[in-house]
Structure formats: C-alpha cells, structure tokens
Amino acid sequence: MINEEIQQEIERLRQPxxxxxEQVKRFAVWxxxxxKLRKPGRAVGESGLGKTTASLFYTYQNRVAKTPNQNPTVPVLYVELTGSSCSPSLFFKTIIETLKFKAKGGNENQLRERSWYLIKQCKVELLIIDEAHRLQFKTLPDVRDLFDKVKIVPVLVGTSSRLDTLISKDEQVAGRFASYFSFxxxxxxxxxxTVKIWEQQILRLPETSNLADNQEIITLLQEKTDGQIRLLDQILRDAAVKALESGVNKIDKSVLENIEGDYSLVAS
Structure with missing residues (x-):
C-alpha cells in the first residue's frame, strides 16, 4: 500500500x-x-458493554421522517443526559433541543408543557433516556408521567448499580420500570x-490476521478488556493503525502486545 492509501485506511479506522x-439485535426486539405492549422499561449493564451503541442503532433504524411545512415525525427519540445531576428543567430542555427546537427561557412548568407539546407534535412513540442514572431523584416523577400524560414509552438506559439504586427510591417508578434488558x-x-467479526467487518486489513484462531491473542484480549466491547474495539483499532504505520498488513502478537500494554482497567 502506498502512503496515501495507508492514511486513508487509518482515517477509516478512526471513524465510529x-x-x-447479536446483543444489539436482541435489544432491538426488546x-x-x-x-407494542406500551410498557416502559430499563436497559442496564456495566460501562463499556455497548448500551449507547445499541440505543443509537435502534434510533437510526427508526429514523426521523420529514415532510415539507410540517413538524418531523420522530418515532424513536434518543436523548443523552450530561452532567452529574439532571434536574427536571434540564431534562425538558434536553428533550426540546434534541428535537431540534429552541428551549428558550421559562420556568420548569413552562419547559415541561413545551416538551410535552413537541413530543405530541412530533408523534414520538418511544423515548430512550441514556445515562439515566444521572437523573435527580426529583426528576423521576416527570419521567414516570411521560407515559401517563403524553402517552409515550420511556426506556431508561444506564449503569446497573447506579440506575437501579436510583429508581429503587421511588416504589411507583420502580414498579413502572420493572421490565429490564441486561447487557x-x-x-x-x-x-x-466478536473478535472474528471485528477483524472481518471493522479492521479489514490487507492480510488476514486470524486473531480469533490464536488462543494466546484471545487470552491476552480477554485479560485486557474484561469482556467490555468498547475496550475491545479500542485495542483492535489501535493495533490495526499501529500495524499499518509500521508497514505491516496484519495484526500479530507482537503488534498487539505493543498496543495492549497502554490499556489497563482500574480495579474496582
């Protein structure tokens, strides 16, 4: 490969x-x-197991439909909460802005009414709330009321221990979100x-590395990732880039050892 082709491949590997x-497919079915059942639920799992990726994939599969001079139809709305503590006002602002409308000013009640109005106008059926463990306790009734007042199905997505601990503080919320999907x-x-799929569909190097058939490599990757798909993705992409930069067309144990040492999970 010439230098320009190598740089193009490296750039490709840096794109998400x-x-x-299989787990993404099962999540979509859930x-x-x-x-269909019009029932809320929660999707939980440790960090790095693909919750956000699976949520985005489902949202993409149910993409927005635009009609001239009308509000867009948004069958599935995905919102990602930021910050350490999401108040009711911030929650409604996030919904409004994700629907690509201006939140404007206003108090909590005004933001609530505006978000409810826009949800109805955009015909939202399912609301995926990612990083839901960031919700303040006082925001939980508003999440619960989305189903009762606006007739949409909210799904909470978050880290197992923190999200379950949060909703357990309100028995009505806990009962409403009893159905769950575990990553x-x-x-x-x-x-x-998964390693084999990654090599064939993501890395796509000039030569076959046969990573999945090498027990030493599989053991090494298992130890470094602890089963986290996010870490596996990062390590394999970095190894592929390193191989190309070194003039090698595949990943071998020496390339992987040179990369994997840069990753170490913090002990819990």
Whole structure:
C-alpha cells in the first residue's frame, strides 16, 4: 500500500461503526416489544458493554421522517443526559433541543408543557433516556408521567448499580420500570466470535490476521478488556493503525502486545 492509501485506511479506522451484533439485535426486539405492549422499561449493564451503541442503532433504524411545512415525525427519540445531576428543567430542555427546537427561557412548568407539546407534535412513540442514572431523584416523577400524560414509552438506559439504586427510591417508578434488558459481558465463544467479526467487518486489513484462531491473542484480549466491547474495539483499532504505520498488513502478537500494554482497567 502506498502512503496515501495507508492514511486513508487509518482515517477509516478512526471513524465510529455500529455493527448489528447479536446483543444489539436482541435489544432491538426488546424495544419493539416495549412499543407494542406500551410498557416502559430499563436497559442496564456495566460501562463499556455497548448500551449507547445499541440505543443509537435502534434510533437510526427508526429514523426521523420529514415532510415539507410540517413538524418531523420522530418515532424513536434518543436523548443523552450530561452532567452529574439532571434536574427536571434540564431534562425538558434536553428533550426540546434534541428535537431540534429552541428551549428558550421559562420556568420548569413552562419547559415541561413545551416538551410535552413537541413530543405530541412530533408523534414520538418511544423515548430512550441514556445515562439515566444521572437523573435527580426529583426528576423521576416527570419521567414516570411521560407515559401517563403524553402517552409515550420511556426506556431508561444506564449503569446497573447506579440506575437501579436510583429508581429503587421511588416504589411507583420502580414498579413502572420493572421490565429490564441486561447487557452482558463478552465471554467464551461469544468473545471469540466478536473478535472474528471485528477483524472481518471493522479492521479489514490487507492480510488476514486470524486473531480469533490464536488462543494466546484471545487470552491476552480477554485479560485486557474484561469482556467490555468498547475496550475491545479500542485495542483492535489501535493495533490495526499501529500495524499499518509500521508497514505491516496484519495484526500479530507482537503488534498487539505493543498496543495492549497502554490499556489497563482500574480495579474496582
């Protein structure tokens, strides 16, 4: 490969990809069931297991429909909460701005009414609330009321321990979001299968690395990622870039060892 081609490949490897993996497919089926049954729920799992990626993939599959001179139809609205503590006002502002309208000023009640109005106008059926463990306790009734007052299905997505701890403080919220989907770590044959998929569909190097068939490499990757798909993605992409920069067309153990040492999970 010439230098320009190598740089193009490196740039490609630095762009995010969303693969329709088995867990992503199962999550989509579960979300479809929530919409059909008109029942809220929560999706939980440790950090790095693909909750956000799966949520974005489902949202993309149910993309916005635009009609001239009318509000867009948004069957699935995905919002990501930021900051350490999401108040009711911030929650409603996030909804309004994600729908690409200006939040403007106003007190909490005005923002609530405006967000409810826009949700109805945009015909939102399902609201995915990512990083839901960031919600303040006093925001929970507003999340619960979305189903009662606006007739949409809210789904909370967040880190297992923090989200479950939060909603357990309100028995009405806990009961409403009792249905859950659990994101699991990559283990055993599933880990090996995912490495193979990543090599074929994400890395796509000039030569086959056969990473999934090398037990030493699989063991090394398992130890460094602890089954987290996000870390696996980062390590394999970095290794692919390192290989190309070094004039190598595939990943071998020496390239991976040179990369994986830069990653270390903090002990809990």
């Amino acid at each position: 990809d969303i693969l329709n993996l 979300l479809d069931e929530r919409r 699991e770590k990559l283990l055993g044959a599933n880990f090996r299968k």
